Amino acid sequence: MSIGAGIALFAIGAILAFAVNVDVPGVSLDMIGYILMGAGFLVFVIGLVLMMRRRQTESVTHVAVDPAGGERVTRNSTSTSGDQGV
Incomplete structure (x- = not known):
């Protein structure tokens, strides 16, 4: 989930930094993109x-x-990321 969110943030930032040519008073869209x-x-x-x-x-x-x-008696247990199974 976080990998996809990171890619989405990066893509939105790149669009704002390089593709949008709108002047908004008091806001630098390039800086927000970066x-x-x-x-x-x-x-x-x-x-x-x-x-x-x-x-x-x-x-x-x-x-x-x-x-x-x-x-x-032998008991085997394997844990993956905190979960335990027998």
Whole structure:
């Protein structure tokens, strides 16, 4: 979601900075375009970092002995981005 928002901000900023030739008193559309382009780039990079961080997985193996039957019990659990599954 944030990667798409970053691209959209960058595109809107580029349109304002390079394609719009309207003079608005007291407002610099070029500067607003450059600010939006910078914000879009920043949101895009943050989105990439968060996406890479979410893809990390952690695998844990628990080994115990069942007291009733004396059998060895192995439990595997894998967590991805905070969620746990067995």
